[in-house]
Amino acid sequence: MILPKLTERTFEQGPIRPPSEAYSLLIRATRNCPWNRCQFCPVYRGQRFELRPTEDVIKDIDTAKAIADDIKQLAWKTGNGSRTREIAAAIYSQGQHDFSIRNVALWLWAGADCAFLQDANSLIMRTPDLVQVIAHLKKTFPELTRITSYARSKTAAKKSVEELMQLKEAGLSRLHIGLESGSDLVLTYMDKGVTAEEHIKGGRNVKAAGISLSEYIMPGLGGRKMTAQHATETAKVLNEIDPDYIRIRTLYVRQGMDLWSKIESGDFELQGEDEVVEEIGNIIEKLEVTSELKSDHILNMLPELEGKFPQAKQDCLASINRYLALSEKERLNFRLGRRAGFYEKLDDLYEAHRYQKVDQIMNRIAKETSGTVDDAIRQLMETFV
Numbered sequence: 001m002i003l004p005k006l007t008e009r010t011f012e013q014g015p016i017r018p019p020s021e022a023y024s025l026l027i028r029a030t031r032n033c034p035w036n037r038c039q040f041c042p043v044y045r046g047q048r049f050e051l052r053p054t055e056d057v058i059k060d061i062d063t064a065k066a067i068a069d070d071i072k073q074l075a076w077k078t079g080n081g082s083r084t085r086e087i088a089a090a091i092y093s094q095g096q097h098d099f100s101i102r103n104v105a106l107w108l109w110a111g112a113d114c115a116f117l118q119d120a121n122s123l124i125m126r127t128p129d130l131v132q133v134i135a136h137l138k139k140t141f142p143e144l145t146r147i148t149s150y151a152r153s154k155t156a157a158k159k160s161v162e163e164l165m166q167l168k169e170a171g172l173s174r175l176h177i178g179l180e181s182g183s184d185l186v187l188t189y190m191d192k193g194v195t196a197e198e199h200i201k202g203g204r205n206v207k208a209a210g211i212s213l214s215e216y217i218m219p220g221l222g223g224r225k226m227t228a229q230h231a232t233e234t235a236k237v238l239n240e241i242d243p244d245y246i247r248i249r250t251l252y253v254r255q256g257m258d259l260w261s262k263i264e265s266g267d268f269e270l271q272g273e274d275e276v277v278e279e280i281g282n283i284i285e286k287l288e289v290t291s292e293l294k295s296d297h298i299l300n301m302l303p304e305l306e307g308k309f310p311q312a313k314q315d316c317l318a319s320i321n322r323y324l325a326l327s328e329k330e331r332l333n334f335r336l337g338r339r340a341g342f343y344e345k346l347d348d349l350y351e352a353h354r355y356q357k358v359d360q361i362m363n364r365i366a367k368e369t370s371g372t373v374d375d376a377i378r379q380l381m382e383t384f385v
Contacts, residue, residue, distance in 0.1 A: 003078070003090055006070050011060035011100045012052075014118030016043055018176050018214075018247075019296050021148060023110030025064060025141070026103050026118055029057050029133055033120035035152065038180075039190045039259040040221065040251060044120065054129045058136050065140050067104040068112070085109050114146040123151035123175065127163040131170045138171035148174040154194045156202030164209030174212035174244075177203065182237030183229040186222045189268075190259070196237050203241035213243040217283065220251035220276045224269040231279050235286035246291045250276060250299045252381055273335055274324065277301055281320040284313060298384045301338060304345045322346060333358050336373055339380040 012028045031050040033043070071091060075084040088108040091097060097105075107114075115137055122130065134147055149172070156164070156177065181187055182196050194202075206213045215238065222230030238246060253259050253270065262268040271279065280302075284293075287309060293316065295305040302323060305316045323346060326334065330349065337343040337358040348354055365376050 003074065003087065003094070006067070006074065006091070006097060006101060008098065009063050009067050009070070009101065010098045011063040012056075013100055013103065017116050017118060018148075018150075020214075020247075020294075021114065021116040023106060024114040024116040024146075024148070025107040025112075025144075026116055027057065027060055027064065027133075027137065028052065028118040029122040029125060029130070029149070030119050034124050035121075035193045037191045037193060039262070040180075040218070040253065040257060042257045051125060054132055057133050061133075061137050061140050064100070064104055067101055068108060068141075071105060071108055112141070112143055114148070115141065115144055117147070117149035120150050121152045121155055122149040123155045123159065127159070127166060130172075131166050134167060134170040134172050144171070146173040147171050148176060151175045151177050151202075151206075152194065153177055153179065153199040153202035156205050157198045159205060161205050161208045164205055164211060168209050168211050172211055174214060175206050176214045176247075177206075177216065178218075179203075179215040179234070179237065180218040181221050181230050181234050183222065183226065183233035186226050186230050186233075189226070190221060196233060199237050200240045203237075203243060207241065207243070212245070213241070214245035214247055215241065215243040216247045216249050218249050218251050219280045219283070220271050222279075224271055224275070227271065227275070227279050227282075231282040232286065235283050238291070239286075239288045242289045243291050245294055246287075246289070247294045247296060248280065248300050248305065249297055250301070252299050252384070254382060273301055274331060277320055277323055280305065281317060281324075284316050284320070287313065298339075299381065301335065302346065319346065332373055333362065336362060336377055339377050 013026055014028045014031070017024065017026055030052055032047040034049040036044045036049065071088055072084050075087040078087060085108065088105040091105040092102050092109060095102070117133070137147060138144060156175065179199055180190070180192060182199060184196050187194060187196065203213055203215060217234055217238070253263060259268060263270060289309050292308050293306055293312060295303045302319055304319050306312070307315060323331065333355060334343060334346070334349050337349070337354065340358070340361070342354050342358050343349060362373050365371065365373050
């Protein structure tokens with residue numbers, strides 16, 4: 001479908017959002033990260049944190065509305081309003097427009113019901129300013145059923161429950177917080193800038209305000225030396241908070257990250273992927289929560305580790321034990337197949353044509369390259385982060 005080009009309107013976009021917000025309207029409320037020192041995060045390195053003027057954010061929301069109206073009008077001109085999703089899909093896929101136009105098009109195609117406020121910690125805004133932004137977003141797009149943002153535990157701990165309730169009343173539905181670890185030893189080593197106690201206080205404040213809370217944990221973050229503390233204390237903090245969602249984000253380190261220098265010096269020793277799976281099992285074994293566990297990132301080895309706790313706990317542990325009970329060759333086959341896109345879940349390993357295809361690739365790597373299968377897996381994972 002060839003479409004006339006839309007009026008070029010743009011609004012500011014940040015670099016990242018959670019996977020669960022893949023189809024959300026992205027509105028940049030702040031720029032970059034106010035902490036920006038975590039050893040494992042390269043996203044905002046060299047970038048200064050800035051609070052955007054509230055009027056600029058409001059203007060961006062209005063621009064997004066104008067773009068949405070342009071797409072809807074184009075749908076009418078090419079047939080009728082019922083073609084909005086079809087036209088939006090075509091605009092997104094053709095790639096001839098600015099990313100902000102494509103974001104609105106994708107959002108319309110997906111149902112136009114969710115919005116995400118960027119960047120790393122929009123909660124750090126003055127509460128009246130953030131209320132104004134959220135309220136204007138909700139007024140401009142009354143069809144929104146969910147408005148979310150990233151936040152830091154330390155910031156949530158400093159906000160009063162009353163302030164957070166104001167944000168909830170304005171329309172804020174959910175906060176995504178990078179807990180990463182509940183171990184003060186690990187948090188200090190990684191320069192996370194927050195303590196386990198602040199994690200708990202911040203999480204509890206969010207929950208008390210009635211805002212949905214999604215906490216991210218990072219298996220592997222303790223390395224081989226601190227894995228026991230990392231698993232035990234992370235589970236302990238999660239039990240104290242009992243967030244609505246626990247999301248798994250497995251550690252991956254590449255050159256350019258601050259943590260890389262500690263690996264090169266031998267001060268930090270990465271765990272193998274099987275060890276990380278064992279660590280996840282240790283965390284899950286200790287969880288006493290009513291949270292929804294999510295494994296919604298390609299870096300995670302086992303996406304089937306999902307479900308509502310406590311009901312899903314035993315099924316998750318069974319999946320982990322099932323993986324660890326595989327032979328070494330089968331585990332290597334699954335790891336490569338998972339990273340190369342042949343496998344989505346463990347059951348896929350038992351489809352003969354998939355297994356044989358991955359086995360052929362493994363043999364070719366051994367014969368035709370100087371590297372190992374694990375080297376090939378690492379190269380694949382470089383494209384994920």
